[in-house]
Amino acid sequence: MLRSALLTLCLAAMLPGAVPTFSHDVAPILYKHCASCHHSNDIAPMSLMTYQEAKPWAAAIKEAVATRKMPPWKADPHVGKWSNDPSLSAAQVATVKAWVDGGKPEGNPKDMPKMPVFQEGWHAGKPDAVFNITEVKIDGPAGSDEYRQITVPTNFTEDRWVISAELRPGNRKVVHHAHVFVVDPPDPNAVAKPKSAPVHDPVKEFAAWTKVKSDNLLVVRPEAPVINDGCAVDDNAVFPGTVKSDLGSLLSSYLPGREPDVYPEGTARLVKAGSKLNFSIHYARSGKPETDITSVGLIFAKEPPRTIARRIDLSNHMFMIPAGATEHEVTECHTFQKDMLITSLTPHMHLRGKSMKMELTYPDGHTSTVLYVPEYNFNWQITYRTADPVYLPKGTRLKITAKFDNSKNNPTNPDPTRNIRWGEASESEMMDGWIEYIDAKSTAAPSTGAAAPHQ
Ligand code: HEC
Structure with missing residues (x-):
């Protein structure tokens, strides 16, 4: 009472x-x-x-x-x-x-308030253009994976500015995750590189440490060198140890719990006339014959953007997480070479990911944590979009610290008895920080030729 x-x-x-x-x-x-x-x-x-x-x-x-x-x-x-x-x-x-x-x-x-109306299947709004893959048939034993690469032409006759890109799985029962990349048309003004110059190709050098497994997915070989502390090697070295990839060409991803790729107000991604879209789809077989038509929906800017939306992905590819480790630390650092404004941050790990912290050290020495995810969850691949862009003067260093739980206490751990290296399959691991940004000083409308490389 x-x-x-x-x-x-x-x-x-x-x-x-x-x-x-x-x-x-x-x-x-x-x-x-x-x-x-x-x-x-x-x-x-x-x-x-x-x-x-x-x-x-x-x-x-x-x-x-x-x-x-x-x-x-x-x-x-x-x-x-x-x-x-x-x-x-x-x-x-x-x-x-x-x-x-x-x-x-x-x-x-x-x-009762007015009931919100949802565009059937589209979260970011009705697209101006939708590109579908041709139907894929997925058959075979349940639990095994299949990886497909499918290229679709845009048939764009002029350059387009994209303000939102949304990957929509055709069949949620089998599409585990997917990415879509823009493949630029060949550049008619490209100058052939002189053959005699020494070629440093980090992608090839990294590939030497990987092997392709039976499911067609890449994994780092057990005998590859181990670098858990990526910050101890040269920040801007591309290899060995760590990879900074200019994934400027990645347009959108469909991952568990991830929202569509919507670029900040006033910014847009450039998709040039004649570009193709390359879908990279990870299928998880259901045990029954299934079909899938995955698509991407694009919304175009009504007017040219004030600035280009850019992206850099920082990864450590050379870590090794010992079997049974409860809190294994892996780091990666990068010093930015230009003034920029961060618009979003996305931690990416797989099933053993436990936490991720992103910290900045400014050129004047002061430090600040920009993102901390204390309880990472593979099922919620969330992009954290900054309320106000975070300004990084040239010379600012970003440190990413990831912790992994490879013990039997981790309920999502597929196998606590194995040492784990980097790999594309969900049972392997990744350690990435995806960073979207704009150039700090580019307030004038960019010309389409201004898609300069990163950093
Ligand atoms: C981004 C998508 C998303 C949003 C937003 C969301 N949910 Fe959920 N919710 C899910 C999914 C997916 C599941 C099932 C998987 C899970 O439990 O994690 C779920 C599960 C649940 C469950 C079952 C939990 C359980 O313990 O079994 C409840 C209750 C729930 N949501 C309530 C809410 C409420 C209330 C809100 C808003 C305050 C909300 N959700 C917002 C996606 C969402």
Whole structure:
């Protein structure tokens, strides 16, 4: 008696009037923070769009928001400010809790907010152009993987500026993840390199340490040199040890829990006339014959962007995670060679990834952490988009520290008995920081020829 009287008192103090209702108080929260995944035929297992749909899930909803399991967001709230942070405020969590504890009242259906409308399957909005692969047939034993590379022409007769690229799996049962790259048309002005010049080709040199497994995926050989502390080798060395790849050509990725690639306001990616799109799709066989038509939807800029959206991927490819290690540290560093503004950061590891930290050391010596993901989760490959671009003067050094749990205590660990090297398969590991940025000084509209190389 006393307890419930107290509870009522508390509620009355917190929300003068009454227990919050679904229609008036809870639905607006669900529509804004949950509905993008929790509507029919999307990635979440259930729709939470109506009172009838949400009510049976009330206890689970309360638990999920109180523990901050939902909406999924892994960045330490004390580090950085993010434009795409979907987290509920403490007041919103309290409202959901009070609604559930107060008996889940529906309230007046007339108070319901306008139901959000979702473009069937497209999260970033209706695309201006959609490119499909030709149908792929996937057959064979369940649990085994297959990797396919498929090239599709754009038939663009003029250069296009892309402000959003969204990869959509045709068959979610078999598409585990996918990337789409832009293949530029041959450059008619390219000057052939003199044959006598010594050629340093980091891709080839790295390839010498890898082998192709039976599933067609690359993995670093066990006998390759081990460099866990990528920061101990030259920051800007391309090889050995670490790889900085100018993945300027990667347009969009579909990964567990990843949102579409939408470039910051005023920026866009250039796709030149005559370009092709190269789809790289990782299929996980279901055990039944399946077909897939994966596609990418592009939205074009209405006017030329103020600046070009760029990207650099920093990776350590030469680490070795010992069998059973609970917290194995791998680092990678890079010193930037121009003034730039960071617009997003994406940690990328596989099933043994435990945490990732990204720290900056400025030329004047002061340091700052830009992103910390204390509990990395492979199923939520989240891109953290900076609320305001983070300015890096030339000479700023970025240090990425990853920790891996290769022990049996890690419930997602496919095999705690093996030493793990870099590899493309999910059972191998990766250690990447994907960084999107713009040049700090390029405020004038870029000409299409201005797609200069990185750094
Ligand atoms: C980015 C997509 C996404 C968003 C946004 C999202 N969810 Fe989910 N939710 C999922 C997926 C996928 C699952 C199933 C996998 C899992 O449990 O991780 C899930 C599972 C759940 C579950 C079941 C949890 C359990 O323990 O089984 C609840 C309850 C839930 N979500 C509530 C919410 C609420 C409430 C919000 C908003 C405050 C929300 N979700 C936002 C994708 C999302």
